[in-house]
Amino acid sequence: MSVLASPGDERRTKPRIGLFVTCLVDLMRPSVGFAAVKLLEDAGCAVHAPVQTCCGQPGFNSGDRGTARDLAERTIAAFEEFDYVVAPSGSCAGMIRAHYPELFDDDPNWLPRANALAAKTYELTSFLVDVMGVTRVDAAFSGTVTYHDSCSGLRELGVRTQPRSLLASMEGVTLVELNESDVCCGFGGTFAVKYSDISGAIVNAKAKHVTETGAPVLLAGDLGCLMNMAGKLSRDGRTIEVRHVAEVLAGMTDEPAIGAAKDPRSA
Amino acid sequence: MTVHTTSPQFKKNAARALGDAQLQKALSNVKQGFIDKRQKAADKLPEFEALRDSARDIKNHTLRHLDLYLEAYESKVKASGGHVHFARNAEEARDIILGICRDAGARTVTKGKSMISEEIGINHHLEANGIRPVETDLGEYIIQLRNEMPSHIIAPAVHLNATQVEQDFRRVHKHLDAKRDLSEPVQLLTEARAVLRERFLAADVGITGANFLVAETGTSIIVTNEGNGDLTQILPKTHIVLASIEKLVPTLEDVSQLLRVLARSATGQELSAYTTFSTGPRRPTDADGPDNYHVVILDNGRSAMLGTNFEEMLRCIRCGACMNHCPVYHAVGGHAYGWVYPGPMGAVLTPSLIGVDKAGHLPNASTFCGRCESVCPVRIPLPKLMRHWREREFERHLMPATVRSSVKLWGYFAKRPALYRFATRIAMGTLGFVGRSKGRFKWLPMAKGWTKYRDFPAPQGETFQARWQRERKGRTA
Numbered sequence: 053m054s055v056l057a058s059p060g061d062e063r064r065t066k067p068r069i070g071l072f073v074t075c076l077v078d079l080m081r082p083s084v085g086f087a088a089v090k091l092l093e094d095a096g097c098a099v100h101a102p103v104q105t106c107c108g109q110p111g112f113n114s115g116d117r118g119t120a121r122d123l124a125e126r127t128i129a130a131f132e133e134f135d136y137v138v139a140p141s142g143s144c145a146g147m148i149r150a151h152y153p154e155l156f157d158d159d160p161n162w163l164p165r166a167n168a169l170a171a172k173t174y175e176l177t178s179f180l181v182d183v184m185g186v187t188r189v190d191a192a193f194s195g196t197v198t199y200h201d202s203c204s205g206l207r208e209l210g211v212r213t214q215p216r217s218l219l220a221s222m223e224g225v226t227l228v229e230l231n232e233s234d235v236c237c238g239f240g241g242t243f244a245v246k247y248s249d250i251s252g253a254i255v256n257a258k259a260k261h262v263t264e265t266g267a268p269v270l271l272a273g274d275l276g277c278l279m280n281m282a283g284k285l286s287r288d289g290r291t292i293e294v295r296h297v298a299e300v301l302a303g304m305t306d307e308p309a310i311g312a313a314k315d316p317r318s319a
Numbered sequence: 320m321t322v323h324t325t326s327p328q329f330k331k332n333a334a335r336a337l338g339d340a341q342l343q344k345a346l347s348n349v350k351q352g353f354i355d356k357r358q359k360a361a362d363k364l365p366e367f368e369a370l371r372d373s374a375r376d377i378k379n380h381t382l383r384h385l386d387l388y389l390e391a392y393e394s395k396v397k398a399s400g401g402h403v404h405f406a407r408n409a410e411e412a413r414d415i416i417l418g419i420c421r422d423a424g425a426r427t428v429t430k431g432k433s434m435i436s437e438e439i440g441i442n443h444h445l446e447a448n449g450i451r452p453v454e455t456d457l458g459e460y461i462i463q464l465r466n467e468m469p470s471h472i473i474a475p476a477v478h479l480n481a482t483q484v485e486q487d488f489r490r491v492h493k494h495l496d497a498k499r500d501l502s503e504p505v506q507l508l509t510e511a512r513a514v515l516r517e518r519f520l521a522a523d524v525g526i527t528g529a530n531f532l533v534a535e536t537g538t539s540i541i542v543t544n545e546g547n548g549d550l551t552q553i554l555p556k557t558h559i560v561l562a563s564i565e566k567l568v569p570t571l572e573d574v575s576q577l578l579r580v581l582a583r584s585a586t587g588q589e590l591s592a593y594t595t596f597s598t599g600p601r602r603p604t605d606a607d608g609p610d611n612y613h614v615v616i617l618d619n620g621r622s623a624m625l626g627t628n629f630e631e632m633l634r635c636i637r638c639g640a641c642m643n644h645c646p647v648y649h650a651v652g653g654h655a656y657g658w659v660y661p662g663p664m665g666a667v668l669t670p671s672l673i674g675v676d677k678a679g680h681l682p683n684a685s686t687f688c689g690r691c692e693s694v695c696p697v698r699i700p701l702p703k704l705m706r707h708w709r710e711r712e713f714e715r716h717l718m719p720a721t722v723r724s725s726v727k728l729w730g731y732f733a734k735r736p737a738l739y740r741f742a743t744r745i746a747m748g749t750l751g752f753v754g755r756s757k758g759r760f761k762w763l764p765m766a767k768g769w770t771k772y773r774d775f776p777a778p779q780g781e782t783f784q785a786r787w788q789r790e791r792k793g794r795t796a
Contacts, residue, residue, distance in 0.1 A: 073783045075733075079747050080776070082783035101787050103740075106733040111726055113687060115709030115718070119730035126734070154703070203688035236646045240686025245768035246722060247684050249334050252772030253650040254686070283773030286759055311776035313758035 066098040067184075070134035072127070072173075074144045075106045076275040077296075081310065084275060087302035088140040088176050094302075095184040102130045109147040112155065113241055124152055125162065128169050136183065137173040140298050141274050142205020145175040150208045175205050176298055177273060181214040187221060191303030194224025198267035199297070200258070200281065201234045202274035215273055215297050225300070230270075231261045239280040255284040263290060271297040275310075282311040322409075322440035322468075324673055326657035329680035336651040345478050346652050349471070353643035356587025357694065364583065374580045375698045377573045378565075378634035382625065388534040388567045389616070395537025399599025401612035409439035412617045416441055416526070416559060419613050420450050423557040425523035431541060431548035432456035433528030434472055434637065435561050435617055437659045438672070441526070452526075453518045455547040457511055464491050470653030472660065473585050473639040478652050481507065515547070525551035525609070529562035530636065531577065532614070535570040538598040539614060542582065542591040549595050558597065558609035563617045565633040577636060580696035585638035620672045628707040632667045634697040641691035641701060647684055656681060663691035663701040670708050679717050682708035744785050751780025 069092050073085040085101075092099045108123030127148065131137045139145040152166040180186040197219065205211035219225050238244065238254025245251075258281060262270050270285070270292050272278050282294035293309040308314050325332055336342055361367045381388055393403040406412035412435075420428060428445060430436060430452055442452045442463070454463040458476035462469060464487045469475030476484070485501045488510055501507055527548050529539040539560045541548045552558045568574050582588040601608030624630055642648040642662025653661030658678065660668050666681040675682075682705035691701045712718050732739045754760055754777025762770050769775055 078783040079743050080778040082779055082781060082786055085783040085787075101784070101791075103736050103784070105736050105739045106729070108733075111730050113706060113709070114722065114726045115706065115711070115713030116723075116726050116730065117710055117713075119726065119734075123730065123733050126736075203686070203690070207689040207693050234690075236686045236688035236690070238646065238686060240688070242722065242725075243684075243686045245766065246719075247330070247333070247647075248768035248771050249330070249337055250647055250650050250684065251686075251768075253337050254646045255773065279776050280773065282776050283759065283769070286774045286776075287761075287772065307779065308758055311759040311774055314755055 066096055067135045069097045069099045070131040070137045071099050071101045072104060072107065072131065072137050072139040072144060072148070073101055074139055074141045074275065076279070077140055078104075080279065081275055081296065083304060083307045084140050084296040084298055087296070087298040087304045088138070090302040090304065091176065091180060091189065091298060092138060094189070095180055095186050097136075097184070100134065104130055107144045107147045108155075109144060109151075110241060112147065112151060117155070121155055124155055124166070128152070128162070128165050132165060132169055135172065136179065137169060138176055138179045139173070140176045140296065142175045142202050142209050142211050143274050143276060145173055146204035146208035148173040175209050175211050175273065177215040177218060177301075178205075178209060178211045181217060186218065189218055189221055189301050191222060191301055192224075193222060193300050193303055193305060195269055196226045196228055196267045197269040197271050197300065198228050198230045198262060198265040199233060200230055200237060200262070200270065200272040200277060202272050202277045203236050205273050206234055211273065215271075215301075218301050219271075219297070222301070228265045228267045230265055232258075237277045237280050239276045241276065244280060251280075255280055259284045259288060259290070262292060267292070269293045269295065269300075271295055271300060273297050278310050282309070286311045322437065322659065324658040324677055326669060326673070326678040326681060329655060329657055329684060332655035332657055333651040333684070336655045341480060341483075342478055342652055345480055346649055349474075349477055349643060350649050353586070353639070357584055357640060357643070358587075360583040360587040360589065364579075367580070367583070370576060370580050371696050371698055374577050374636070374696055375634060377568065377576060378636075378697050381567050381569060381573075382565065382630060382633055385564065385567060385625065388569055389564065391534040392532055392537055392567060395534065396599065396612075396614055397537075399537050399612075400602075401537070401599045401614060404613065404615045406615055406617045406619075408619050409617070412439045412561070412615055412619070413441055413444040415615050416561070417444060417448055417450075419557065419559055419611075420445065420524050421448075423524050423611065425450055425557070427451045427453060427518065427522045428524045428526055429453050429455050429518055429522040429551045429555065430459070431525070431527035431543065431551040432459050432475070433526065433561055434469070434659060435528055435563050436526060437469060438563075438619065439561075439617065441561070453515070453522070455515050455519065455551055456543070457508065457545060457547075460511055460515065461487060464488075468654065468659065470661065471639060471642060472637050472662075472664075478654065519550045519554050522551075522555045524557040524559060525553075525555040526559045526561055527552050529560050529566050530581065531568045531574050532560075532562055532566045532616075533568055533571055533574055536598060538571070538596050540574060540594065540596050542578070542594050544586075544588075544592040546593055549593060552595070552597055552609065553607050556609055557611040557613070558600075560597070560612075560614040561617070562614065563619065564621050565635070581636050581638055584640040584694065584696040624671050629667065629671055629704055631699050632664070632671065632704055634699055635664055635668070636697060637664075638696055640694040640696065644690040644694050646686065646688060646690070663705070664699075667699075667701055667704040667708065675708055675711055675715075676717060679708075679712050682706075683712075683718075740782070740784055743782050747778045747782050748780055751778045754778070755780070
C-alpha cells in the first residue's frame with residue numbers, strides 16, 4: 053500500500069487505528085508509543101496518531117467532572133473517525149471504555165458518541181489478541197520476566213491472559229508469575245502524592261513480591277504503575293529492569309529501562 | 320453527630336498505623352486468611368456470580384419499595400406480639416433503648432454484635448444511665464475491655480494479637496488466679512466463655528443487631544459463629560433488635576439467596592455456624608424466648624441516600640469483603656478511618672452519615688483499584704460512589720487547594736493542544752536533559768510526596784507527538 057494512499061483506500065484494506073498514546077507515554081516514554089505502533093502495524097493495521105492530550109481521567113477521579121467532560125469531548129471528536137482506538141494503557145482505555153458512557157449519561161447529544169467510541173476502544177495487548185487474532189510475536193528478547201496486572205486493565209477490561217499469551221509466544225522469554233500480581237501497586241494517580249505514606253507502604257509490598265520472583269525484568273501494561281514500581285525499586289537499590297510490556301513484545305528495548313541511566317556506569 | 324470521629328485526621332491516623340509494627344503484623348493475617356477462603360468458597364459454587372446478580376436485584380427491589388416493606392414488616396411484628404420503634408437519628412434510638420431498658424428494670428444488658436449499636440454509641444449511653452452493657456461476641460468483648468472501636472465490621476478485634484488479649488484479661492478478670500496459664504488462644508476463649516456465662520444469666524435485656532428483617536414474616540435474622548447471639552436474645556426477659564432501615568428484605572426466599580452470598584463473601588463459610596430467626600416474643604408453646612420483643616429501626620441519614628447517587632450503598636449486607644481485599648485497609652487497618660465503618664464501604668457510607676466535611680479523606684484515600692467492587696456480593700460500585708463524593712467535595716471546595724489547582728492547571732493545558740504540545744516539549748526536554756545521566760530524580764520540586772518513597776524516573780526527553788510529527792509528517796491522517 054502506498055504511503056500516500058487516501059483514507060478511503062486504506063479503509064478497504066486495513067483497519068484504521070487511532071493510537072491514543074496517553075499523556076504519560078507522550079511525555080515520559082514515547083518509545084512505548086512507537087513500540088505500540090510497530091506491534092499494530094505488524095498486525096496489519098494502519099496507525100494514526102491525531103493531535104491529542106489527555107483522556108480526562110485525572111479530572112474525573114479528582115471530582116472535576118467539568119474538566120473531565122471537556123477533555124472527553126475533545127478525545128471523542130479527535131478519535132471517532134477511526135475503526136478502533138487503541139491505547140498502550142488499561143487505565144486510559146478503561147477511562148474511555150468504561151467511564152465515558154457514565155460521564156455523558158445525562159447528555160443525549162454526547163452519549164451516543166461516547167458509547168460509540170467506548171465500544172471500539174481497546175487496551176493494546178487485548179486488541180492485538182482479541183480483535184486482530186495475533187497469536188505470536190517475533191521479537192528479539194530473551195530472559196526471565198515477571199508481570200504485574202494493572203488494576204484498570206485487569207478489572208475494567210479483563211486484560212490478563214492476552215499479554216501473557218503474547219509473551220509466551222516469544223521463544224526466549226520465560227514468565228515467572230508474581231505473587232499477588234493482581235494487587236494494586238499503590239500508584240492510583242494523584243493518590244501517590246496525596247496519600248504518599250500509604251502509597252509508599254503499598255508499593256513497598258509490591259517491590260518485595262517483585263524481588264522475590266528473582267526475575268531481572270518487571271513488565272506491566274500501564275506507565276503510571278511502571279513508574280511507581282520502577283521508582284521504588286531504584287530507590288531500594290534494586291537493579292531490576294522495568295519496562296512496558298509493549299517494548300518487549302515489539303523487540304524495542306534499546307532505550308534504557310524506566311528510571312535507568314543511559315550509561316549504566318553513571319547510575 | 321453520633322459517636323466521636325477522628326476521620327478528619329485520617330492522614331495522621333494512617334501515619335501512626337503504618338508505624339505500628341504490631342498492627343502491621345495483625346493486618347497481614349487479614350490479607351491471607353479472608354481472601355483465600357472467599358475465593359475457595361466462590362470457586363466451589365458454580366452459580367456464585369449469578370447469585371451476586373440476584374442478591375443485587377433483591378436489594379434494589381427492596382430499596383425501591385422500602386416504605387411498603389417497612390410497613391409490612393411493622394404490621395407482622397405487631398401481629399406476633401412485638402413492638403416496632405422507628406428512630407430518625409442516633410439520639411432517638413438511644414432514648415428508645417434506654418426507655419425499654421428502664422421499663423424492664425434493667426441493670427445488666429447483654430449485647431450481640433451490632434455495628435448499629437456502635438453507630439449510635441449505645442454502650443456509653445447505657446453506662447451513663449447506670450446500666451451495664453456487656454458485649455458477648457468475643458471480639459467485641461475484647462475491644463469493650465480496651466475501650467476501643469471495632470477495626471473491622473465482622474472481625475472487630477482483628478488489629479490485636481493474643482498477647483494483648485491475655486494482658487487485658489489479666490487486667491480485668493482480677494477474680495481469677497493470677498498464675499493461670501493463658502498462653503494458648505483456646506485458654507483465652509475458655510476464660511471468656513466462663514466469664515460471659517455469668518453475664519448471660521444475669522442479663523435483664525438482650526440487644527442484638529440484625530442481618531435481615533423479613534417483611535413477609537416480621538422475622539429478624541442474625542448470623543453468628545459463636546452462639547452468643549442466641550443466648551443474648553433467648554435468656555433475658557426482653558429482647559431488643561437494633562437494625563437500620565436497609566436491612567429489610569421482602570421474603571424468606573430472598574433471605575435464603577442473600578445468605579448464600581453473605582457467609583461465603585465474609586469468611587468463606589457456606590453458612591455461618593448459627594443462623595438465628597426470631598419472630599416476636601415467646602409464645603405459650605415455645606420452650607424459651609423473651610417475654611418482650613422490641614425492634615428499633617434506625618434511619619440516621621439513610622433515607623436521605625435513597626434516590627441519590629449513593630442509594631446503591633444501601634444494598635450493603637456488611638460482609639467485609641471490600642475491606643478484606645482493599646490495599647489501603649491492609650496498609651492502615653480500620654481505626655485509621657476514624658469512625659464506625661472502615662474500608663471501602665466505610666469510605667462511601669461514613670460521609671453520608673457524618674458529613675463529607677468530616678469524612679472527606681475517606682473517599683479520597685483510594686487508588687480506585689476496583690478490587691472491592693470485584694468481590695462485593697451485591698455488586699456495589701464502590702469506586703464510582705467514592706468518586707461521587709470527590710465530585711461533591713470538588714464542588715464545595717472541600718479539597719486541599721493544591722489538589723484543586725493542580726487538576727485545574729492540568730485541565731487548562733490539556734484543553735489547549737497547541738499550548739500543551741509547546742509546554743510539554745519544553746518541560747520534557749528540560750527534565751529529560753537534566754535527568755539523562757542518572758535516568759531518575761531522587762528529589763523534584765512539587766513532587767515531595769512522590770520522591771519521599773521512590774525515585775522519579777526521568778522522561779526520555781522528546782515527546783511522542785513531537786517525534787511522531789517529525790518522523791511521520793505526511794503520513795498522519
